[in-house]
Amino acid sequence: MTDLAAKPNEPWSYLGHKVFSVSSSPSGQVSDVNQNNPVVLLVHGFGASTEHWRHNIPVLSRSHEVHAIDLLGFGRSAKPSELEYGGELWKEQVVAYVKERIGKPTVIVGNSLGGYAALAAGAALESKSAGVVLLNAAGYFSDETLVKQPTDFFSRLRQFIGLGLSRDLLIKWFLYPLMQRLIFENLRRPNVIRNTLKQVYIDPTNVDDYLIESIRRPSLDPGAFQVFRKVFQARGLKGKPIDELFNELEAPLLLLWGDSDPWLRNAKAKQEKFLLFAREASLEVKEVLLRAGHCPHDEIPDRVNEEMLAWLKG
Numbered sequence: 001m002t003d004l005a006a007k008p009n010e011p012w013s014y015l016g017h018k019v020f021s022v023s024s025s026p027s028g029q030v031s032d033v034n035q036n037n038p039v040v041l042l043v044h045g046f047g048a049s050t051e052h053w054r055h056n057i058p059v060l061s062r063s064h065e066v067h068a069i070d071l072l073g074f075g076r077s078a079k080p081s082e083l084e085y086g087g088e089l090w091k092e093q094v095v096a097y098v099k100e101r102i103g104k105p106t107v108i109v110g111n112s113l114g115g116y117a118a119l120a121a122g123a124a125l126e127s128k129s130a131g132v133v134l135l136n137a138a139g140y141f142s143d144e145t146l147v148k149q150p151t152d153f154f155s156r157l158r159q160f161i162g163l164g165l166s167r168d169l170l171i172k173w174f175l176y177p178l179m180q181r182l183i184f185e186n187l188r189r190p191n192v193i194r195n196t197l198k199q200v201y202i203d204p205t206n207v208d209d210y211l212i213e214s215i216r217r218p219s220l221d222p223g224a225f226q227v228f229r230k231v232f233q234a235r236g237l238k239g240k241p242i243d244e245l246f247n248e249l250e251a252p253l254l255l256l257w258g259d260s261d262p263w264l265r266n267a268k269a270k271q272e273k274f275l276l277f278a279r280e281a282s283l284e285v286k287e288v289l290l291r292a293g294h295c296p297h298d299e300i301p302d303r304v305n306e307e308m309l310a311w312l313k314g
Contacts, residue, residue, distance in 0.1 A: 005058040006050075006068065012101055014093045015083070020076035021069040021097070022050050024061035037312070038105045038130035042068040043094060045112025045138075045295065046231075049075025051214035052111070055206075055301030056308075064312065065104075069097055071117065073231065079223035085231045087113075087239030091120035098125055105130035107251075107312065111295060112263075113138045113237075120239055123248035133254040133308060134274070136261050136294050139242040141273060184228050188219035202260045202293045203300070211298070242274065246281035253278055253285040254311045256304060258292035286311060 006022035013019060040060055042053045050068040060066045070077035071090045083089060094117050098106045107130045110118025115137025122132035186192055193215050197207045218224060246253075255274055261267050271289070278285040288307050292299045 005061070006066070009067070009101070012097070013078075014072065014096050017072055017078035017080050017083075019069065019072065019078070019093065019097070020050065021067055021101070022057070023065065023067045024057050025065045026061060026063055037064045038107045039065045039067065039102050040312075041094070041098065041102065041106050041108045041118075042066065043090075043108060043110040043114035043118050044068070044071065044074065045110075045114045047074065047215055048111070048114075048295075049214055049218060051075070052211075052295070052298055054210070054298070056297055056305055059301075059305040060308065063309070067097075067102065069094065071114065073227040075218050079218075079221055079227045081223055081226035081230070083230075084238065085227065087116050087120055087237035089238075090114075090117035091124060091239060094118065094121035095124050098128060104128075107131040107133060109133040109135070109308070110137060111135040111297060115139070116237060116239065116242075119242070119245050119249070122251055123245045126250055129249070129251040131252045131254065131312075132249065133256065133311070135256045135297055135304070136258050136264065137242075137274070139237065139245075141243050141277065142241045144241075180229050180232075181225065184219075184225050188216055190216055199262055200294045201299045202258070202291070206298055206301075243277040243281070246277050246283060249281070249283060252311075253283050254308070255285065255287040256296060256307060257287070257289050258294055258296035258299065259289045260292065261294045263294045 006024040009021045009023050011018065012021065042056065044050065044052045049070050053068045057066050057068060072083060072093055073079050073085050090113070094108065098121065105128055106125070108118040108122050110116070110133070115134040116139045119132055119134060119137065119139070122129040190212050193212045194207060197211065198204045201207055255278070257271050259267065259271070264270050275285065275287050290296045290300060290303060297304045
């Protein structure tokens with residue numbers, strides 16, 4: 001698929017930096033369109049962009065106003081080197097977007113590190129948050145400690161995603177700029193992107209040229225390498241742990257898990273922990289396990305769209 005069925009929004013900036021976003025709204029001809037339906041905001045994961053929602057926006061926008069945003073440092077958004085990339089920055093960016101560009105109760109949907117940003121923003125927005133949907137969300141809990149660091153690159157990358165940018169990971173390994181540059185150049189090669197995605201997706205059907213190019217193209221932007229360095233050197237998400245955010249969240253929560261996620265260390269235990277702490281926080285929570293990898297919204301979009309629409313109607 002090569003068309004998001006969404007239009008780029010008017011220019012908007014956060015902290016003086018350009019932020020790219022798209023949106024799509026119901027035509028008004030569909031029977032299930034309700035003017036009181038909440039807006040849906042989609043937040044991508046590491047290395048992705050608005051285009052990762054290519055199979056979701058056309059379906060969700062039949063009944064809801066839908067927005068998707070490129071986090072600073074990714075996609076078509078600016079990639080300034082001076083920012084401290086992490087959970088706090090992306091949370092505040094999402095909060096500002098909801099307040100300034102949407103201005104209505106919003107359900108925030110996030111995948112991977114975008115899931116952490118979605119949850120943190122949903123908690124911060126209080127009554128303006130109509131709900132939060134987490135798709136294999138990154139993040140850490142108050143009681144977690146770091147595990148021994150693996151030695152090979154892809155194991156380290158999986159640990160990085162699985163722990164949600166946990167403290168001290170990869171710092172020593174990415175110490176030298178030349179090594180960093182060589183890794184960056186290798187990672188943005190189309191065949192490397194394809195092979196990495198085939199590890200992430202259980203069913204590689206949707207690992208197509210469009211998806212690969214949507215990841216490769218932003219890596220050619222000025223500043224992309226510096227963002228890569230800063231993200232991997234970040235000492236943690238620089239945000240609150242998941243359990244604290246659950247205690248602050250006032251909105252319903254939907255947990256969608258690709259239960260064969262190769263990026264998550266101890267994936268089953270992680271899933272159980274999310275559900276346990278959500279219930280302990282007395283949240284209205286629903287969990288659905290899906291036969292998919294780390295990005296179920298793109299791997300099995302029909303099923304994910306079905307679950308989200310049913311939950312939104314509820």
